[in-house]
Amino acid sequence: MARLFITGGHGMVGRNLRAHPGIAAWQVLAPARSELDLCDDRAVRDYLARHRPDAVVHAAGLVGGIQANLAQPVRFLAENARIGLTLIEACREAGVPVLINLGSICVYPRDLGRGLSEDHILTGRLEPSNEGYALAKIMAMRLVEYARREDPALLWRTLIPCNLYGPHDKFDPARSHLIPAIIHKLHRAKLAGADTVEIWGDGQARREFMFAPDLAGAILRAAADPASLPPLMNIGPGHDHSIDEYYRIAAEVIGWRGRFIHDPAKPVGMRQKLLDISRQREWGWAPTTGLRDGLAATYAHYREVAA
Numbered sequence: 001m002a003r004l005f006i007t008g009g010h011g012m013v014g015r016n017l018r019a020h021p022g023i024a025a026w027q028v029l030a031p032a033r034s035e036l037d038l039c040d041d042r043a044v045r046d047y048l049a050r051h052r053p054d055a056v057v058h059a060a061g062l063v064g065g066i067q068a069n070l071a072q073p074v075r076f077l078a079e080n081a082r083i084g085l086t087l088i089e090a091c092r093e094a095g096v097p098v099l100i101n102l103g104s105i106c107v108y109p110r111d112l113g114r115g116l117s118e119d120h121i122l123t124g125r126l127e128p129s130n131e132g133y134a135l136a137k138i139m140a141m142r143l144v145e146y147a148r149r150e151d152p153a154l155l156w157r158t159l160i161p162c163n164l165y166g167p168h169d170k171f172d173p174a175r176s177h178l179i180p181a182i183i184h185k186l187h188r189a190k191l192a193g194a195d196t197v198e199i200w201g202d203g204q205a206r207r208e209f210m211f212a213p214d215l216a217g218a219i220l221r222a223a224a225d226p227a228s229l230p231p232l233m234n235i236g237p238g239h240d241h242s243i244d245e246y247y248r249i250a251a252e253v254i255g256w257r258g259r260f261i262h263d264p265a266k267p268v269g270m271r272q273k274l275l276d277i278s279r280q281r282e283w284g285w286a287p288t289t290g291l292r293d294g295l296a297a298t299y300a301h302y303r304e305v306a307a
């Protein structure tokens with residue numbers, strides 16, 4: 001059986017990958033951070049030499065919502081750059097034939113908003129709230145691309161997902177992205193019988209969110225048949241909602257009835273982030289989980305483990 005090394009195998013994307021039925025086709029290597037620190041150059045090289053994976057999915061990183069990125073820009077740039085450089089260089093040295101690297105929608109210039117197409121990368125200023133993180137993600141995707149150019153036999157690819165949510169997300173308000181933050185707030189409000197819930201900003205910013213188990217299916221398809229993929233490909237549902245809409249729909253799913261209030265002092269970031277998914281369409285793939293179903297599954301997970 002072919003060996004698949006998943007970095008970040010204990011994070012949200014990694015756990016959903018390991019839970020996907022398609023993972024049965026692989027022998028999985030998913031060391032926790034305590035077993036393999038991806039900032040430790042020597043340890044990563046030794047690990048690859050010892051286990052000789054047939055494919056690597058790079059899903060590790062320091063990841064967080066807008067507040068976490070604003071609070072620790074040094075860590076978000078330095079740790080992600082270090083992890084990316086260490087892992088990708090070590091994969092090159094070990095001659096790993098297949099690498100699926102995960103980028104992020106934040107690599108796009110801040111002023112574009114919608115129609116974010118792979119050719120727009122590095123054509124404009126980045127969003128300041130996550131500039132450091134975005135620089136590290138751009139560096140990693142360029143490294144992957146340069147390695148492939150130097151050795152065209154390498155089936156190395158980068159997927160650029162939109163914002164993600166799902167089981168195993170982080171629900172701690174200081175680190176969380178929008179959807180886990182909404183679930184946490186609405187659940188608390190429901191339990192406390194509160195009449196109001198606060199929305200950061202004016203609620204008019206727009207985001208595209210994909211259910212992480214759907215992404216897991218795409219990653220496994222990519223790892224099994226990397227030659228079918230373009231070197232760089234956006235991945236997402238191709239439509240977005242306003243922040244207010246996410247709160248309203250989640251309130252219906254969770255069963256909280258009350259009034260929303262807006263806090264304009266909280267960070268908002270980009271007004272809109274919506275991918276152009278033309279390449280993904282050509283690849284013949286689309287996520288299948290609707291927002292309500294995805295929110296219900298994520299809420300069920302939250303109630304089981306995080307509430």
Ligand SMILES: NC(=O)c1ccc[n+]([C@@H]2O[C@H](COP(=O)([O-])OP(=O)(O)OC[C@H]3O[C@@H](n4cnc5c(N)ncnc54)[C@H](OP(=O)(O)O)[C@@H]3O)[C@@H](O)[C@H]2O)c1
Binds near residue numbers: 008036162164165
């Ligand atoms: N979440 C999103 O909305 C989103 C959107 C677009 C793209 N992505 C990309 O998807 C990938 C996975 O994100 P995610 O949401 O699954 O993040 P996550 O839940 O925070 O998982 C990241 C994992 O990486 C591990 N990690 C971090 N530093 C490490 C190190 N030095 N050594 C070993 N492991 C380390 C973390 O371990 P610990 O648990 O020990 O910290 C964690 O298990 C990332 O590349 C991210 O940029 C995410």
Ligand SMILES: C[C@@H]1O[C@H](OP(=O)(O)OP(=O)(O)OC[C@H]2O[C@@H](n3cnc4c(=O)[nH]c(N)nc43)[C@H](O)[C@@H]2O)[C@@H](O)[C@H](O)[C@@H]1O
Binds near residue numbers: 177179270
């Ligand atoms: C995918 C990730 O996107 C991240 O940007 P970004 O979409 O703004 O990250 P989020 O933290 O998901 O915020 C998305 C939008 O939701 C609004 N929002 C409303 N209420 C809340 C709340 O209670 N918590 C949070 N967190 N947001 C909230 C927030 O103002 C912002 O406009 C980047 O900072 C990361 O680096 C990464 O790239």
